[in-house]
Amino acid sequence: MKDIIQIKNISFNYPDQPILFNNLSMNVHEGEWTAIIGQNGSGKSTLARLIDGLIVLKSGQIVVDDLVVNDDNIFDIRNKIGMVFQNPEDQFVGATVEDDVAFGLENRQVPREQMHEIVEKSLKQVGMWEFRDRIPANLSGGQKQRVAIAGIVALSPKIIILDEATSMLDPRGRQDILDLVYKIKQDNHLTVISITHDIDEAAGADRVIVVNKGSIVEEDKPDNIFGDISKLKSIGLSAPFTSQLIMALKKRGIDSPYQYLNDKRLIAWIKKLVSTK
Template sequence: MNIVEIKKLTFKYPQQEAYNFNNFDLKIKKGEWLAIIGHNGSGKSTLVRLIDGLLAPESGEITVSGIKLTPETVWDVRSKIGMVFQNPDNQFVGANVEDDVAFGLENAAIPRDEMLKRVKEALNRVGMWKFADHEPVRLSGGQKQRVALAGIIALKPEIVILDEATSMLDPEGRRAVLEIIRELNQHEHLTVISITHDIDEASKAQRVVVLDDGKIVQDDVPAEIFAHGSRLIKLGLEPPFSEKLKKELVEQGIKVPDEYLTKEGMVDWLWQLFSKQ
């Protein structure tokens, strides 16, 4: 079942002559983790803003969870989607963490008893319940993003969109947020759409779409996409660390596996290689 269907989408910003998308098609399966990557200006963030109804297409059709997106249905569509942006500070409205997570539930008119239950469950889910009475501004970047994610989890959307949501985090904060997303995707069957410049982050998805000036140039599993580092470089993207490491090893005269390996896979392969010597 497709939870998002985009058909013949055409869009451009008012100040532009060139179209960002022209007869663009895309389908996203329910429960899928899709990463969308591409160089700056390729259309990644514009695409998710169209899906969420923050931008209106010139023509074409967008359907989310069986609802055709129109000016009349935009709020119904948005109720199915949770957006986590790059800078969590722009999303905070509450005086403390608990109030901030409760804000969206209050707007959705969730009964108070149910709201309190959801807030605690969501904060526990992201490991932030002990910070419930803290001011969001005093949290670390990773903690802020986990609180922003808790606000989305509490609303129980069908889709979570991460718009460069980990780009401002340190490696530890990035790992923590992505682990939460992985659990939600695998155990709650939450559909995840991840917009990212981080190739290692994209490699955790089940499917990767590569955009280039509003066109899909590749659509495949991560292993197939990232096994060709030179192609990514031509598209203005950084190859994964594991592929760069393999290139260095080849230059040292070491035969490396042909298939794509994650960083963890490379560690295992190197351990086996040198343990035999």
């Protein structure tokens, strides 16, 4: 499997601040959904901005789809990456939803007829075509994120980075956006990086990277990461609800061979358990 992003011995700190990353290395596999989790201040969002070239490394190297992140390659790299931020309003530039999705295409000088086709397709893909004449600022939080995602999809990136993109949404809205991104990922064979402190969101990833104080402390599949509740607590993270439920059931004498299950597998296990009683 190709490593679409390679982070090689990078070091970084903000002015007048302690070193955040010191010779940190990691890879992101092409086609995977990788979740990067950690407490606030652990360096998650900084890592996303370094990958996209929004801030500059002190030393080391980042390679995105065979291109080194530097001034010479920055525009090509940003064409490969779409970022969805915590507050989608930070990304809006158009007077209407349709104008906003078209903005990036206009910058690329896409012919107008082709542009209209791409905008319509992108908005329909995220379920926002009927809102095309609305003012983006007047939409709900979930609708704003859908428009932001449509603007990215229109540009056909290879990588989507969700930088705390669901943290301002309620649980239903959060799941709706994650389901949408998953469908877009599958339909377009994308790589997704989710920067989050939401453990339940990260549990749906293919691979989880735990960052603490600028260092990678764990990297594994969700089942293995979230089964160790004590280790999560030691770095200030809570365990997923399903892990907490399994632990609570054990305390009541209902033993489980699992330390962690995602929602669907947990429900299936409980149904099986009840049916045998």
